[in-house]
Amino acid sequence: MANTAIHKATRRSLLDRYGYEERSAVLFLAPVMLVLMSVAVFPILYSFYLSFFRMKLTRPNNQPFIWFENYSDLLTNELFWVSVSRTVVFTLISVSAIAVIALLVALLLNQEFKGRRVLSTIILIPWAIPYVANALMWKWIYDSGYGALNGALYQLDFIDKYMVWLGDQDKTLPLIANAFVWKEVPLAAILLLVSLKAIPADLYQAARVDGATVWQRFIHITLPAMKPGFMLVMIYETMMAIRHFDLFFILTEGGPGDASHVLSWHIYVETFRNLSFGSGAAMSYLLALATFALSYFFIRTLGRRI
Amino acid sequence: MARISFENVNKNYANGFHAVKDLNLEIHDKEFLVLLGPSGCGKSTTLNMIAGLEEVSDGALRFDDQMVNYVPPHKRDVAMVFQSYALYPHKTVFDNIAFGLQMRKQPKSEIERRVRDAARKLEIEHLLDRRPGQLSGGQRQRVALGRAMVRDPAVFLMDEPLSNLDAALRISMRAEIKELHEAMQTTFVYVTHDQAEALTLADRIVVMRDGEVQQIGTSDDIYERPANTFVASFLGNPPINYIDGEIEVRGEAEAVFQHPSVTLTLPPEMARKLSGAQGRRVRLGIRAEDVDERGDGAEGHLIHGTVNSVLPVGSDQFLGMEFGGAELFFRVGKGMRHKNGEAIALTVDVNRLHVFDAETGASLLYD
Numbered sequence A: 001m002a003n004t005a006i007h008k009a010t011r012r013s014l015l016d017r018y019g020y021e022e023r024s025a026v027l028f029l030a031p032v033m034l035v036l037m038s039v040a041v042f043p044i045l046y047s048f049y050l051s052f053f054r055m056k057l058t059r060p061n062n063q064p065f066i067w068f069e070n071y072s073d074l075l076t077n078e079l080f081w082v083s084v085s086r087t088v089v090f091t092l093i094s095v096s097a098i099a100v101i102a103l104l105v106a107l108l109l110n111q112e113f114k115g116r117r118v119l120s121t122i123i124l125i126p127w128a129i130p131y132v133a134n135a136l137m138w139k140w141i142y143d144s145g146y147g148a149l150n151g152a153l154y155q156l157d158f159i160d161k162y163m164v165w166l167g168d169q170d171k172t173l174p175l176i177a178n179a180f181v182w183k184e185v186p187l188a189a190i191l192l193l194v195s196l197k198a199i200p201a202d203l204y205q206a207a208r209v210d211g212a213t214v215w216q217r218f219i220h221i222t223l224p225a226m227k228p229g230f231m232l233v234m235i236y237e238t239m240m241a242i243r244h245f246d247l248f249f250i251l252t253e254g255g256p257g258d259a260s261h262v263l264s265w266h267i268y269v270e271t272f273r274n275l276s277f278g279s280g281a282a283m284s285y286l287l288a289l290a291t292f293a294l295s296y297f298f299i300r301t302l303g304r305r306i
Numbered sequence B: 001m002a003r004i005s006f007e008n009v010n011k012n013y014a015n016g017f018h019a020v021k022d023l024n025l026e027i028h029d030k031e032f033l034v035l036l037g038p039s040g041c042g043k044s045t046t047l048n049m050i051a052g053l054e055e056v057s058d059g060a061l062r063f064d065d066q067m068v069n070y071v072p073p074h075k076r077d078v079a080m081v082f083q084s085y086a087l088y089p090h091k092t093v094f095d096n097i098a099f100g101l102q103m104r105k106q107p108k109s110e111i112e113r114r115v116r117d118a119a120r121k122l123e124i125e126h127l128l129d130r131r132p133g134q135l136s137g138g139q140r141q142r143v144a145l146g147r148a149m150v151r152d153p154a155v156f157l158m159d160e161p162l163s164n165l166d167a168a169l170r171i172s173m174r175a176e177i178k179e180l181h182e183a184m185q186t187t188f189v190y191v192t193h194d195q196a197e198a199l200t201l202a203d204r205i206v207v208m209r210d211g212e213v214q215q216i217g218t219s220d221d222i223y224e225r226p227a228n229t230f231v232a233s234f235l236g237n238p239p240i241n242y243i244d245g246e247i248e249v250r251g252e253a254e255a256v257f258q259h260p261s262v263t264l265t266l267p268p269e270m271a272r273k274l275s276g277a278q279g280r281r282v283r284l285g286i287r288a289e290d291v292d293e294r295g296d297g298a299e300g301h302l303i304h305g306t307v308n309s310v311l312p313v314g315s316d317q318f319l320g321m322e323f324g325g326a327e328l329f330f331r332v333g334k335g336m337r338h339k340n341g342e343a344i345a346l347t348v349d350v351n352r353l354h355v356f357d358a359e360t361g362a363s364l365l366y367d
Helices: A002-017 A020-050 A069-076 A078-109 A114-128 A132-144 A148-155 A169-197 A200-212 A216-225 A227-241 A247-252 A264-273 A279-301 B043-051 B091-103 B108-121 B137-149 B167-184 B195-201 B219-224 B230-233 B268-273
Strands: B004-012 B019-026 B034-037 B059-061 B076-082 B157-158 B187-192 B204-209 B212-217 B241-251 B254-259 B262-266 B281-287 B302-312 B317-323 B327-332 B343-348 B354-357
Touching: A020 A227, A020 A279, A069 A279, A078 A114, A078 A264, A132 A148, A132 A169, A132 A247, A148 B076, A148 B204, A169 A216, A169 A227, A169 B137, A200 A216, A200 A227, A200 B043, A200 B076, A200 B091, A200 B268, A216 A227, A227 A264, A227 A279, A247 A264, A247 B219, A264 B317, B004 B043, B019 B043, B019 B212, B034 B043, B043 B076, B043 B157, B043 B187, B043 B204, B091 B137, B108 B137, B137 B167, B137 B262, B157 B167, B187 B195, B187 B230, B195 B219, B204 B219, B204 B230, B212 B230, B212 B343, B230 B281, B241 B327, B254 B268, B254 B281, B262 B302
Parallel strands: B034 B187, B034 B204, B076 B157, B157 B187
Antiparallel strands: B004 B019, B004 B059, B204 B212, B241 B254, B241 B281, B254 B262, B281 B354, B302 B317, B302 B343, B317 B327
8 A cells, every 4th residue: 555655656756757848748759759760760770680690581591690790701801891992982082072172163152253143053953963863864974885975075086986984994983983073062062152151251351451362361261261161061971972872873883893892882782682681781880880980080180170 | 650641532332332422531640530420421431441451443542642542451551450350260369469470471489479468468368378259259359459459550440349349348448449549659540330439539530421521520529519410410418409490680799599489599609600691591409418407597598398208317317308399308417306297498508509501401600
């Protein structure tokens, strides 16, 4: 009897701790939380669970728990390391090109000139194109038989015969990066433009009175003020580049040879072509970890002085 | 040494806006000159032309005898304090103050010495390692002053430097800026829309409106002898009161101001100046403080009305008086006790009246 009374009192005080508004909030949020749990949180945790099994769909009855073997196997898997190096190269080319071109575009759009608004709109177009459509478009442009790139270079006498652009191992990654940059620059430029627009005009006036040249004003005022924008662009674009898949799937399928065999492609092949869900899941987790680590690095190095 | 002169200077913008119209002004060496006016009157544009941040569209701007129309800002030996302070947000206070010297490639030891010297004078030595974001408004203001001081410029330009500070700080910074001017012995050009700032700081005030100079003079000239109704209205708190009426000349040194509800006898000196103004429509100006609430003056010095409002402001009180369908505001002593709706008579100090042409608004007493 006494126990029940204590029990009731405790229950009431627990409920009382949250007011009416908090309790209603929990109630209203519960359905969407449930949906999120089932479509996002559960699959993420489940794939982590899978990464500890040797799970190959071709052998449905033999799926032993193998602890970290999927992870340790990767260390000796040559193709995995090739894919890591391809990913690093692709990311470096893409992100540095995006940063430089987006900066130039943002500086241009920050100037007052006739037709600025029209140009801003035109520049945004690639951003509005879906990734797959973008990939298909570049497949046509790079085509060895009727591609626009071959046509243009041939008519301008830069080449004397049509080239198989994507068949050249040295050119594949830069060409795919080019298609990626084309699509990503608009968003990056707009993000940088926002930082540029936020710089008060009188800082430049003060610097002019202080005797700073155009270049010194850029170095001492513009660049530091753009740091937050740059950080955002670097983190976002690095994450996009590391994980990018569509262009590799549509343009080259990892080829020629392993020239464009990036990590996301490697995971796809391992998971959906070799049907090795266990090791695919393990690699996905490594990719996610790498993405986190890089973001952390950017925030620490670029964000320190903001 | 810096004397600045504007000779028929105009500033036109590409969109057709005529910001400064035919400006003729001589700023003396070591003078504290205040450009005063409402926003959009051209005062900041004038300051920016001195700084070299705005081009002169037409006319000549000279420093001493050298024309500087095309001389870039950093070659003019000017320093400027901005309304927003314009401190470089990512640089420390030290680097903010040092920036101008660094750009001028001064030796490091010299920069160090001058920055510390300026910081000591402004009492911000302990803030040198901080960034502007970590400072209060008043501290930022001091850093902005330090940045200008450290360069030891020939001309010190200030664009509403106190308008972002709270009222108490504004008054103490005003005193400091005045001291700074005395200590630095250089030419100061100061832009403000605040009459109190202008009156307390300036050796001379230039009142501007719509790009045109309305009056140039000492605080006394501007307040006591306003050239037109605009200048008279712009200074004074509460603002000057106007009553429209006519001048009636009654003799060589005798004249009265006539209004259906009041007749005021003008003093002989004023009457003499108005001897040719018989029957002229005028606008009479009475400053808020130029009345005596005892109302025991002679006939011809009295103004009758009804109390509309009594607003105590601490040191004294503002009295709103209904007169001839309009409301006049006067500043009266604290001891006066009146109720709304009460009929009162105030004695006008006729020696301090202002008489303006009813149409043009120009003073009929002073040029």
